[in-house]
Amino acid sequence: MTGDDPLEESESGEPLTDGGAAGADDVALDPWGSSSVSDYRKLFEEFGIEEFDEVLEHVPNPHYLMRRGVIFGHRDYRPVAEALQNDEPAAVLSGFMPTGDPHIGHKLVFDEIIWHQQQGADAYALIADLEANSARGMSWEEIDEHARDYLLSLLALGFDPEEGTLYRQSENRELQDLAFELGAEANFSELQAIYGFDGETDVSHMQSVVTQMADILYPQLEEPKPTVIPVGPDQDPHVRLARDLAERMRFFKVSEAYASFELEPDERDLVADFYERLEPAEFDDDTLRCVHVAEAVEETPLSDLEADADTLSSVLTKLNEAGMEPIRPRTRFSDRRATDEAFDALIDAIDGEKRVYENHVDVFDLDLAEAEELARQIEVDTGGYGFQPPSSIYHRFMTGLTGGKMSSSIPASHISLLDDPEDGYNKVKAATTGGRETAEEQREKGGKADECPVYELYAYLLSGDDDEFAKRVYDECVGGERLCGDCKEQAAQLMREFLEEHQEKRAEVEELLEDVDIELESPRRR
DSSP: OBTTOTTOOOSSSSOOGGGGSSOOTTOOOOTTSOOOOSOHHHHHHHHOOEETHHHHTTSSSOOHHHHTTSEEEEESOHHHHHHHHTTOOOEEEEEEOOSSOOBHHHHHHHHHHHHHHHTTOEEEEEEOHHHHHHHSOOOHHHHHHHHHHHHHHHHHTTOOTTTSEEEEGGGOHHHHHHHHHHHTTOOHHHHHHHHOOOTTSOHHHHHHHHHHHHHHHGGGSSSOOOEEEEEOGGGHHHHHHHHHHHHHTOSEEEEEESSSSOOOHHHHHHHHHHHHHSOGGGSTTSOOBHHHHHHHHHTSOGGGSSSOHHHHHHHHHHHHHHTTOBOOOEEEEEESSOOHHHHHHHHHHOOSOEEEOSSEEEESSOOHHHHHHHHHHHHHHTTOOOOOOOEEEEEOOOBOTTSSBOOTTOGGGOOBTTSOHHHHHHHHHTOOOSOOSSHHHHHHHOOOGGGOHHHHHIIIIITTTOHHHHHHHHHHHHTTOSOHHHHHHHHHHHHHHHHHHHHHHHHHTHHHHHHSSSOSSOTTOO
């Protein structure tokens, strides 16, 4: 989650796919390791990331990174888009690990935060100094220097500190308290599976994980609201763990049920299917009972059931044990970690028919969405957080100017926002391209813009909000009208202009930064 630094090289060995779960053969998601993703399509297939194009039409005034497919995927972004559309509360947060200069890869995240702020979302940007110190071994003096540079660039690009929130992990006590609570809901085995931690992993590194989980949920401390975390896909393990912890922190789990006992999702699907198939009027007292469903399931060939043998065995056991209990669809509030006050308040708030058990309440006149809203309201009213699962959007990694991936250890492969404008110009002029071997072949076959680091600069940065310009560069390249020399010269000049303008703006916001409510020098320095 912190910084989505596409320039960082692996420090933790071979990354685990999907945070330790079974995953794609050549797609590794490791927040501290390799950041390259060889096939973005695998992220949809293996990790449940959805294509951003599917939600784009619901996004008000979409940013050019969204329109051009640089932001290519999302996880549950629809609630955020709907909140922005309807001028309802929403938030955006991302963090930056100050291990080096801010660069053009970080600018993608800066832009995403600023755009959401301009659309009305509460904007949060944090300096992940605890993670930099614990996971990367950075000194506090180094952290302070880099943190200042990140903040200056963020402000120079348009972040409004009066309307947004800036903080350092090390100086935010509310954040640290939340991290302590979240830590009680996670364990070492889980972190080991997700991040590959072992007996050599120091405790502070593990603590930095729960601190990041607290960062992700921090915007919801005052009130639950849709919150988006803009990151690169390598940070997805953090997002998934934060979504899990958000659910574990809830007082109540709300689900569909058909009887007094609990069913796993696959079991519930099977019972729901037979509930729809069977006609209650065919039974003695016009009531469909658990034993009737069990008999119908047993009489159905396994090949006709959408369930495996284990699911079938388990659901039959539960149905037969329940015997003559009626099968009735209902919405269930399960006590996850509710206080007695919250459980009693929930019971009092439910109108209509209900069944109260020791650890859950079944209701028959509320649909799932209404029940979710009631559960969250009761939780907040009785001192809980009521967290909504955080959403995320994912952008593509930028290709290194020298080919391959960008690397902080290869200065020629990336452009820092602090680079001398002439150095930026020269780096672009020296960049690898997607051009053909000769100008004649380029005119005949066209260039390979989709494989060109220089075209990426146009699409990600140099074209700004001008989609027509970005498309013209692309079309001229693949059509053979644009040759690499002229294309690089234009890009180099635009890069020089961008760096000159950005650095002028950084100088202008120096005084503004001094007035921002954030510690610029850590008291932990010795």
